[in-house]
Amino acid sequence: MRANPGPRLTSPIRRVPDPTVGRLSTYLHCLRALERDGITTVSSAEMADHTGINAAQIRKDVSYIGELGRPGVGYDVGHLKRCLMERMGLGQPHGVLLVGAGSLGSALCSYPGFAEQGFFIIAVFDSSPAKVGRRLGSLEVLSMEELARRNRDLRARIGVIAVPRDAAQGVADCLVAAGIRGILNFAPVKIEVREGITVRNVDLAQEFEALSYYMASATD
Amino acid sequence: MRANPGPRLTSPIRRVPDPTVGRLSTYLHCLRALERDGITTVSSAEMADHTGINAAQIRKDVSYIGELGRPGVGYDVGHLKRCLMERMGLGQPHGVLLVGAGSLGSALCSYPGFAEQGFFIIAVFDSSPAKVGRRLGSLEVLSMEELARRNRDLRARIGVIAVPRDAAQGVADCLVAAGIRGILNFAPVKIEVREGITVRNVDLAQEFEALSYYMASATD
Numbered sequence A, B: 001m002r003a004n005p006g007p008r009l010t011s012p013i014r015r016v017p018d019p020t021v022g023r024l025s026t027y028l029h030c031l032r033a034l035e036r037d038g039i040t041t042v043s044s045a046e047m048a049d050h051t052g053i054n055a056a057q058i059r060k061d062v063s064y065i066g067e068l069g070r071p072g073v074g075y076d077v078g079h080l081k082r083c084l085m086e087r088m089g090l091g092q093p094h095g096v097l098l099v100g101a102g103s104l105g106s107a108l109c110s111y112p113g114f115a116e117q118g119f120f121i122i123a124v125f126d127s128s129p130a131k132v133g134r135r136l137g138s139l140e141v142l143s144m145e146e147l148a149r150r151n152r153d154l155r156a157r158i159g160v161i162a163v164p165r166d167a168a169q170g171v172a173d174c175l176v177a178a179g180i181r182g183i184l185n186f187a188p189v190k191i192e193v194r195e196g197i198t199v200r201n202v203d204l205a206q207e208f209e210a211l212s213y214y215m216a217s218a219t220d
Helices: A018-036 A044-051 A055-063 A077-087 A103-109 A112-116 A144-154 A165-177 A204-218 B018-036 B044-051 B055-063 B077-087 B103-109 B112-116 B144-154 B165-177 B204-218
Strands: A074-076 A094-099 A119-126 A139-143 A158-161 A182-185 A198-201 B094-099 B119-126 B139-143 B158-161 B182-185 B198-201
Touching (some): A018 A044, A018 A077, A044 A074, A074 A077, A094 A144, A094 B204, A112 A119, A119 A144, A144 A165, A158 A165, A158 B204, A165 A182, A198 B204, A204 B158, B018 B044, B018 B055, B018 B077, B094 B144, B094 B165, B112 B119, B119 B144, B139 B144, B144 B165, B158 B165
Parallel strands (some): A094 A158, B094 B119, B158 B182
């Protein structure tokens, strides 16, 4: 069970703390934008301007990846981007299976940010006969019975759970049985998986609660 | 500009670290479930079973709220829940304005978890004439021109941005001008707001990247 996974490293690579992992994504987005603008070198101060994260934090976070900055010069944009992507397992596109063709699943299918970062929803499944056969964007919704067989061809390693709470554990079991190794779970419930499977929970209500907390703190 | 807000406390309350804020929400969900089951006392070990977060971490996190546990007995479920809710500004329901009536906005409108935690989407706005006048659940989509006037009556303090990247800053400006104090931003772009306004960014692609990172680490 690794619902709150920490990396298990046997290599001498330094363990990256959880909050840093989120910020590495932010740096990656920033570096991609700089590259699109033709910028080849960037200082931590400039990255701070772009990301809203302070420069000292950026230097500390990047140091987990390696000694990549040159004092007084900054980072090579392309090199830092490649190092970040390699460390994050983003060197090649990832196919993703989506389970749940309701409104959330539909929103996830049309969210342009996934494809931009190399994540492609390549098949959609739903247990409801009313939804099977419908189209979600360019994909036809398939029945849950087809999931394992279909993934023998597709070989996706990432699955997304966008089903009601009560159905989430059953879906997780199906995904793991079909060869999925990482799950992004949008159902507001803890799911149990065997050792070696990574689960990330996205609880949208929790985002509101955190917002409420910071608003309450700001007006103390 | 507080795109990555930290609490600003003038009272002697201890500052709660960002990762803890997310876990406090998890504890709150756990306590609500226990209360529904008629359970009145819970140990940190039992909460660890429910949440997947280890008991020592739970005790440390709860200590930010106050000295609430009794050694050998545990926590009073109702009391801990009320203390957490008060600290997180969750004592009363929050009305929420949603901007963006596309597929993501539609999914957010029908997400049951928000209302369960006391967050109610009470009005939906969109700049597209094709969407204005349509219904999203029980709400009629209103034009952006109506936002400020409508919020004089509704007095919502939380806004959600579910529009494309390029439109997000303009929407944030409208929300702040209409009296919104906290923004949940789903557009994958940094938005600028004045001092005193809290922004929380939800970047769904970043969740995939973090998942990819943990999967890459697990197979090292």
